Every structure is written in C-alpha cells, then in structure tokens.
Amino acid sequence: MGRFLRFFIVMALMIGIFIPHSASIEAATTETAIVNVSSVLNVREKALSNSKKVGTLKKGAKVTVYSKSKSGWSEIRFKSKKAYVSTKYLKFSAPVKKTNINKFAKTSFQTTANLNMRSGAGAKDRIVLMIPKGKKVTSTEKTGNTYKVSYTYQSKGKNVTKTGWVSGKYLKEYYTYTNTSGTYFLTKKTANLYTSADTKKNAVSKISIGNVLYSTQKAVNSLGQTWYRVSFNGKNLYVNSGDVSKDTLKNFSQTTYKAKKDTSLYASHGNAYKNLLKIPKGTIVSSKQRVNNWYKVSFNGKSGYIQIADFTKQAVSTDKKMTEEKLAKDTMIVVTDINVRKTADVAAPSLTTIPKDVFVFPTHKTANGWYKVVVNGKTGYVLGEEVITGDPMNNRSGYQFIDLRTQSPVTAAQIDQYIANYVKATGKRSVLTGKGKEFIKVGKKRGVNALYLAAHAIHESAFGTSQISLGKLNLFGFGAYDATPYIGAYRFSNINSSIDYIAREMKSTYLNPNNWKYHGAYLGFSTKTSGNARVDALSEGMNFYYATDPDWGQKIASHMEKMLPFNKSHYNKAAVHTGVPAQPSVPAGSDLFPKDIVAIAKTEIKYGQKGKITQNSPKIKKGTKFTLLEKTNDYWVKVKIGSKVYWTNDIKFHEYTKFVSVQNLGRVNEDLLNIRQEPNTTSKSLAKLGLNQYVQIVLKKDGTLTMDKTKKWYQIKLSNGKTGWVSAQYITRELK
Known part of the structure; x- marks a missing residue:
C-alpha cells in the first residue's frame, strides 16, 4: 500500500470520515525463507556485494522477505532496519498474503442462531464464547463473510464486552421499531420518502419544504440513524429524522378567512x-x-387543508344572507355539545344547545358549510364540522359484522346466478360469468369467506363489467391511481389469478391482526364528518381504511345478502381460520403500447437497465422527446431514446403530470370500434378495434393531433403502417 493511501485511511479514521461503501485494505505480499548456508550469511546495508556488512545470520534462521530484485538480492529487516542478503542462500516457503480487511460504518446486527465467536477469522481459531440467538452485536470490519464484532452481555451484575470473529451467515441487520403517540413532523427541507428506514432502495416520493407528515412509529436502523414511519397518500413510508422537525396540532376559536386569490384545498x-x-x-x-x-x-362538501398565506382573516356579517341548498332526507349525529345559531355564523346569537350524540335532520346546507335544522320548534344553524354522517349506532347484525375468516355455505350456482341476473338485465359482458366455483375454491384454500370474496369482486368491478376488469382482468382495481386509473392498474394473466391475489392480499393485511391495516376482521363501517373526514373512534373493520365511502361495508354486505340470506346460527359456530399467508408480490404483467407513442419529459428522468437505476444514472433532460414502449405492473417503463431502448422507474403514476406528457396515446372505450377510411360514419370500415385497445393518434409536424375539420375524429396509425379515422368520443386520451 502506498504511503499516501495509508496516510489517507489513518486520517479518515482519526477525523471520522466515512469511506463510501467499504474500503478494502490489503497488506503487501511477503515470503518466509530459511537461511541455507554452511556457516553464516552476511547481511548488508545495500543490495551490493561490496556494501557495508551490518551483521550475520546463522544457518536455519527464519527471515521475512519483503521483495526480491532481479540482481539476486532480497530485502529483509535486521534489527528493525531495512537490509539485504543474497537470495541464492535462502530457502523459501510458500508466499503469505495477508487477509483483505473491509472497513465500513459501525453497523448493528442480530444473530439468527447460536453463534460461536472466535479469536480470529479462521474456522479453526479458538472459540472465545457462544453468542445466543437473537442478540445484538456491532461491527466495523469484515473479511469475506466473516465479521469482527463486539458483543456486550451481563456477568455478575456488570456489563462485559467481548470482541471476536463470527460468520456473517448468521447475522442480519438490526433495526428497532417503536410505536409512538401520533406526532406531526414539518419538512424543513426537501425530504425523500423511502419504503424502509434506510436508503438502500431509491426514494419513492420527494416532498418539498413546508409540508406536514404524520407518524406513529420511530425506527432506528442498523447504522444508528433515526427514521419516522409516516403516512403519505395512503402509503406507509419512512423519512429521515434529519429532514423534519416536530410540530403540533393546535385548536383555536372558530375563525373565518377569505381567499386572496384562486387557491386549492x-x-x-x-x-x-x-x-x-x-x-x-x-x-x-x-x-x-x-x-x-x-x-x-x-x-x-369536502374537508381538507389550506395554506393560510393565501387567505386573510375575515369578519362575516351576521346580516348577510347566505345561499342555501335544499338537502334530501339526511341523518347526522352531533359530535360534541353544540350551539344552534340564529344565522350561519359563529358570531351569531345562540338559540339553543344540542347535546353530544343526538341525531339531527338538516333541511338545508349553506354556502359557507353550515346546516339548517329545526330543534325544539326553533329554526337555526349548526356548523358542519360539528356533525357527522354515517351510522355509528348501526345494528351489529348481519354480514357487515361476520368474521370474514370463516367459511360460507354458499354454492357456486348461487354466486353464478346472481351475476347472470345482472348480465341478463343489462346486456353487458362480464368476466365473472361462471366463476362461482373459483371463488369457493380460493376461499377454502386461503381461509377467506367465499361469499364475501365474490361480493367484494362484484362491487369493485360492477359485476365484472368495468373497463379495468374487462381489459386487465383486474377485479379490484389494484394498482390504479386517481390520476391513472387504467394504465396504473395491475394487469393479470387470468381472472382466477386475480381472485387468488385479492384473497391473499386481504388475508395478509386487512384480516391480519398484526398488520397496520387491521381494524377488525369484518366489513364494518366508516363514519365521516360532513366535510368527509374520517372519525376514527366511530369507524371499524375493513371500511376503516379500505374505502372512502362510509357505506362500503354495507354495500358489500348487501351483495352477500342477495346471494345467500344471512343465517346467524351458522356464523355463531363457524370456525375461524387464523393462518396468515405471505402478502403477494406485484403480479407479472405489462401494458404494451403502439410503435410511435411520443412523450415529453417535464422534469429530469433517470434511465438505464431495468432494476439498476441509481442516483448516478443518466437522465432524460426536461423538454426532451422520447418514445413510450411499455409499462410493467411494478411501474417500470420501457422507453426509446434516439435509437436505443432503456428502462426507467422514475415516472410516478399517481402524479404523472409532474414527470411526463404523452402526446398521442389513445385507448378505445367502446367495443368493436370501426376504423373508417374517411372521417364520417358512412365511409368504408377498414377494421375494428377492441375495447381498451391502445391506439397511436397521428401527430402533425407541429406536435398537435391530426383531426378532421369538425374536431370529432382522430386519424390513427395501424400496426401495418396504414392510417384510418375513428370517432374521438370513443377514444380516451391516456397520460396526456
């Protein structure tokens, strides 16, 4: 090793610099030799026969040779100083190469078995002690897959620390997770969010300064870094503690504000x-x-959050007449003791008080979010945020409250008939036709109620007639985002695999007491404020997280009741299957796009080989045009840049407009759509397109879409290179 490299490493360790990845430190190669002369061997100051003699070595003496010259001299150490002897009088043993030592940042590990600690890195080195399974050790260096670790334990009331070598085969990185009371954190700079409490995988989201995250768990990873698990857009992700600061929720007197400009909720x-x-x-x-x-x-009608900088504090006049919208019959319950005001204003006189948990029946809703009610013969107004929708007093009988890990006596014929009745009444095609037997088979295999499984599929896929179920055989909309419902949704290879996927997903999450989504192994209900915010204390079961619709559980139960009337005695004695399968991974599947779909980058997009994108990968520059070829279920996108094909996972489909604008991708939303020779219905039909088939709309030289004079027809290009016309009303633009 050169002096400069040795100096750098020593200085790095002294001042605490972390050498990226692991620094491999290799000692110089040496050889061991024995003096092989009849009397003694002269040791000289330089590698010359006439150089000054500094001593002698007896026959049989062992020496370490650091280098050999072509002129026949070997470099040794004599009385700790560099010296030389004639190579021909040495007998060499096998060369010895010192072990590679990899240094890395201090890392915590947990033993996965009872593990021997040895005095050295060799399998025959002395055993120092045995470390029990599940114990924590720390390490900063290794050779091969053998780690030098420190282990602290108690002996006679005192902490004892031992250091030695163990096999890395029985170590796993040690992370600690602590549940905390709900805490708000403010991003103090642009913060990356990760799927685990480390940076081993690319960040899945980036949040700008000034946003607030909510956490109920703290994690300390193997490097000792503190992270917080936060909820963001329905996902549990992790943020580094250094990127956020703690904040608090504050309540204050009801205050009105006026928007200074167009803004957002x-x-x-x-x-x-x-x-x-x-x-x-x-x-x-x-x-x-x-x-x-x-x-x-x-x-x-929506509850959300505003940036107060866009508003000014406003005094609302009690004389001002508010516009009122008449409501259909509605039932609400009071959250806390509230005042009934003379007008829709917190400053208005109170006419009376309604106690907590009393039902009210509003007749009108005002423009500023108050409800008009009649209480004890007095007409007045209550603030919308103080009443809730839903039915927390719901009768806890029926399918809405059965344990969904029990089996149902429903038959395949009963499920099939229910679906067939819908198909007959609507004339629509359904991918669920004849699938009753499969629901029962999967329900038994996965320990999930087959009647519920069928009802869930029926509800989410409109009896198997929705475009996502028809086009992607996806019965539950898995993978779909509000921004990209069709392209974002997973594509399944067949309906049976889609049914099995949802059974495993539900059993391993919503019906698994050890999963964060679990709030009871039944459908339940969600109670919402008038502004559509969930009231956690009055929400239960799958409906707590699964759906924003507070009546989702009721609707699934209704389908179950229509297929097979509820039998309470059956479920009173039905066995509960408590086994939990592994949560399924993203299914294999892809959306393949037509040949020349043009996209424009709206920000820099990293690209490279599939599965190998890093922070240092090359980037498509903002404003660059490229070709979109394919999107996989796990959100990798195949692109062509110039004449070369690459992959990227840098396009986030829940907010795709920040990353890309696709110019000419269309999807057929009507089955058997005619491709016409000219842009009119009387022109010759060249071919027909199937429902959900992707099409390439022809672009003009200026980048705009080619349409007829009426702007009611698109010109499209077929896979054979020919062009034709289709009615624009039957084409859905995707990723535009």
Missing part, C-alpha cells in the same frame, strides 16, 4: 398531497384547527 397538511378542488378568489371558509401554516376547512 388539499387532502392533508401540504401541497404534496392530493389537490381536492379549486377554491376561487373571494371564497370564505372557517377553521378552528391547524398544524403549522396548514388550516383545516370544509368547502363544497
């Missing part, structure tokens, strides 16, 4: 979350709760 505390709707300039909203600069409000 977001699903949570930040502009990184889904934009629910536009709030026009001049709109008046009210709030009494905030986290940092994000205030909770209700507007147009």
